[in-house]
Amino acid sequence: MSRVATLKINGQDVSGREDETILEVARENGIPIPTLCQIEGLSNVGACRMCLVEVAGISKLLPACTTRVAEGMDVRTESERLTHYRRMAVEMLFAEGNHICSVCVSNGHCELQGMAVALGIDHIHLPYLAPRRGVDASHERFTFDANRCILCTRCVRVCDEIEGAHTWDVMGRGVGSVVITDLNERWGDSPTCTSCGKCVQTCPTGALFIKGSAVGEMTKRNTFLTYIAQMRGNLK
Amino acid sequence: MTRKTIATVWLDGCSGCHMSFLDIDHRLLDLADMIELVYSPLVDRKDFPESVDITLIEGSVSNQADLDKIRHIRAHTRTLISLGDCAVTGNVPALRNTIGAEPVLQRAYMEPDLLNAQIPTVGVPPLLPVVRAVHTVVRVDVFIPGCPPSADTIFNALSDLLNDRQPSVAGKTRFGA
Numbered sequence A: 001m002s003r004v005a006t007l008k009i010n011g012q013d014v015s016g017r018e019d020e021t022i023l024e025v026a027r028e029n030g031i032p033i034p035t036l037c038q039i040e041g042l043s044n045v046g047a048c049r050m051c052l053v054e055v056a057g058i059s060k061l062l063p064a065c066t067t068r069v070a071e072g073m074d075v076r077t078e079s080e081r082l083t084h085y086r087r088m089a090v091e092m093l094f095a096e097g098n099h100i101c102s103v104c105v106s107n108g109h110c111e112l113q114g115m116a117v118a119l120g121i122d123h124i125h126l127p128y129l130a131p132r133r134g135v136d137a138s139h140e141r142f143t144f145d146a147n148r149c150i151l152c153t154r155c156v157r158v159c160d161e162i163e164g165a166h167t168w169d170v171m172g173r174g175v176g177s178v179v180i181t182d183l184n185e186r187w188g189d190s191p192t193c194t195s196c197g198k199c200v201q202t203c204p205t206g207a208l209f210i211k212g213s214a215v216g217e218m219t220k221r222n223t224f225l226t227y228i229a230q231m232r233g234n235l236k
Numbered sequence B: 001m002t003r004k005t006i007a008t009v010w011l012d013g014c015s016g017c018h019m020s021f022l023d024i025d026h027r028l029l030d031l032a033d034m035i036e037l038v039y040s041p042l043v044d045r046k047d048f049p050e051s052v053d054i055t056l057i058e059g060s061v062s063n064q065a066d067l068d069k070i071r072h073i074r075a076h077t078r079t080l081i082s083l084g085d086c087a088v089t090g091n092v093p094a095l096r097n098t099i100g101a102e103p104v105l106q107r108a109y110m111e112p113d114l115l116n117a118q119i120p121t122v123g124v125p126p127l128l129p130v131v132r133a134v135h136t137v138v139r140v141d142v143f144i145p146g147c148p149p150s151a152d153t154i155f156n157a158l159s160d161l162l163n164d165r166q167p168s169v170a171g172k173t174r175f176g177a
Helices: A022-028 A080-096 A111-118 A154-163 A198-202 A223-232 B016-022 B027-032 B064-075 B085-089 B092-098 B101-110 B151-162
Strands: A004-009 A012-017 A052-055 A074-076 A142-145 A168-171 A178-181 A208-210 B004-010 B035-039 B052-058 B061-063 B077-083 B127-132 B142-144
Touching (some): A004 A022, A080 A111, A154 A223, B004 B064, B004 B151, B016 B151, B064 B127, B085 B092
Parallel strands (some): A004 A074, B004 B052, B052 B077
Antiparallel strands (some): A142 A208, A168 A178
């Protein structure tokens, strides 16, 4: 049994178990922190940098989803500096891929698009890279469009941690990173993929979608994640 | 009260933003008392006026004529608005940025089995190598994303500007709206 820590979030006195993260304790207390790569039921990786918070006494910003609470911690979840960095991170995601919302299957249901609205982003300051990325439509039921991928690795984690197949993984480094199926082989030829569709349903953007979806038609259903995690006792 | 002069410009877009502007419907009559539409695809004037209060730009900067136009317009406009996703992000016209202009021309004009196939060069401006959002070429004062932005969004932004308020579209529209 973990000990209980008392701390402050945005000046408010809160308490949480010492094995809990800042994000978990904040949410228990109704304090919102924006997230993109995090999803309840999967492990946390701190990939998207949306949940960065300020902790008094520490000069660098810390991701709330992977930082444990500690006794006497003084956390701020909102500031001009945080908004600046969150906006910058989202703008980088838009500039780095090819996110053409108007022709995307997830238009209107996309978590990246929603984050841009939440942060008041009305244009991208950075130059668009317009990378040449592929589309894998070899699977019978699903399509992977790398142009819309933000490398949140939800697909990698859900496939490994929930389905147990580990079909997805990440290849390359930095701006050249890409999620792949098996050893960068065609998804449709994958001997490990069970075609369960969990990756599709947890993907926050239109990068993974059900074949035949037209613009704005792809809504994701991922409530199964919380249910499975609870049944397995993975959720605290 | 002096009327503010308004211009609307159509660069590389589908005219959907102009259609959405017209969808303001009867409220256009309210605006009509406050504005003078001095230059637009909707009015018959060929040259851009010497000085315009508010110019709405639809479309991305995709060819040499777009580039020349937008530079001239910026120099003669007080408040420049990027209207819609093509102007704000490059949107659909910018889809070609991943492959370049030349393959697009080849595909459209040379690959189909046409009699005397040729890429047109006379009377049409050359394509720029990269399709650009307006703010990457000239300074932009107001951004209204959307494909197209709704009539309400356009009306509210214009009303704000006509009443000397800085328009805020945050939360009211989005990329792809």
